[in-house]
Amino acid sequence: MVIFGVALLAICMLIGVFFGETLGVLMGVEANVGGVGIAMLLLILIVDYLKKRGKLSQPAQDGLSFWNTMYIPIVVAMSANQNVVAALDGGPLALLAGVIAVVASWILVPILSKGGTKTVIEEENSMLNGGDRNVRNIQ
C-alpha cells in the first residue's frame, strides 16, 4: 500500500528529528543537530535492507517516490515564502559566494579524479548503447 512508503518516510523523519533534538541537547546547542540528515541516512539504510529482501512493495515505493518528486515543487513554494525584499541588499554577496564556490569546485575536479582506472565515455558511442542507465554497456 502507498501509505506504507509514506509512513516509513514519516517514521524516519520523526526518529531523525528526535535524535537531532537529543543531539542538540547533548551538545548544548539550542538547535536540532542534523535531524534531517540522520533521517535521510536511516531511510537509505532501511530502504536498502527492505529492497534486498524484496519486502518493499511497488506501491510502497510509489509512496516514497511521490514525496521524492515533490521536493522541487516544495522548494519552489519555499522560495516564494522568503523575505526577498529584505535580502536584496545581500545580492552581490550571494552572487560572489555562488560563483566562487562553483569555480573553486571546478578547479578541484581534475585533482580529485586522479588515480584508478578511467573509462572514457564518448558521447557518440554512448548514443548507440541503448538505455540511459545501463551501466554495463560502457565500453
Added chain:
Amino acid sequence: MFEIFSKVFTDNPLIVSFATVGITMYVAYFLSNKLTKGRIHGSAIAIVLGLVLAYVGGVVTGGEKGLSDISIFAGIGLMGGGMLRDFAIIATAFGANFDEIKKAGFSGIASLFIGVVLSFVVGVCIALAFGYTDAISLTTIGAGTATYIVGPVTGAAIGASSEVITISIAAGLIKSILTMVGTPFIAKYIGLNNPRSAMVYGGLLGTTSGVAGGLAATNPKLVPYGAVTATFYTGLGCLMGPSVLFLMTRAIFG
C-alpha cells in the same frame, strides 16, 4: 462574485498552493524549453520565479513571508514551510543507494566532504567580507553556498533571520544555475568524460538539480554517476551544517 472567489481561495489554502506552484512550474519549464532550449533547468527557473513572486508579495504587503502574506496565497506558507520541506528533503534519499556510493569509492566520498567544506568556507569568507560577524549568519550563508537546501535547513535549525536565510538560498541558487549552464562548457577542460570524474563532480558541486541538469547537457550517460554522489551532498550538508560546521564557526567567531 469576487467575495465567493476570495472565499474559495482562502478556505482551501494548501490546494491553492498546489495549483499556484504547478502553474509556476509549468511556466518555468515552458520558458526553459522555448527560451533556453533546456539549458537552464526548469526547476532553476521555477525557483527564480518563486523568488520573484516572494518579492511581489513582500512589496505588496510589506510583510516578511513573501507571497504567503497575501491572504489568498497563505497555503504557500504551509507547502513551503518547515514540516513539508524536511519531509520532501528526506524523501530525496530514496534515490540514493549505499552500494552505489561504495562504487564511487574513496574519491567519491572524499569529494563529498571536500565539496561541502570548500563551498562552506567560500561562503563564510565572502559573508565576512560583506560585514557579517556573528556565527549564526556566517554558518547559514556558508551552508547556503553548499546548496540552497542546506542553507535554510541549517538556518532554521540554528535560528538565523529570514534575510540571512534568503541570502543563503540565493547563493545556492546562483551555484545551481551556474553549474547547469557552465558544466557543458567547462567539461572538456576538467576531464569530465568518465564515471569517476562525474562522481567527483557530483560530490564537489552537490547541487542535485545543477549537477543533473549540467551533466545531462554534457553527456546524458554521466548523469547517474553525478547524481549518485550529489544526492548525498545535501544530506551530508544538512548533517554537518547545524552541527560540526556551526560549532567550528562558533568556536572561531564566537
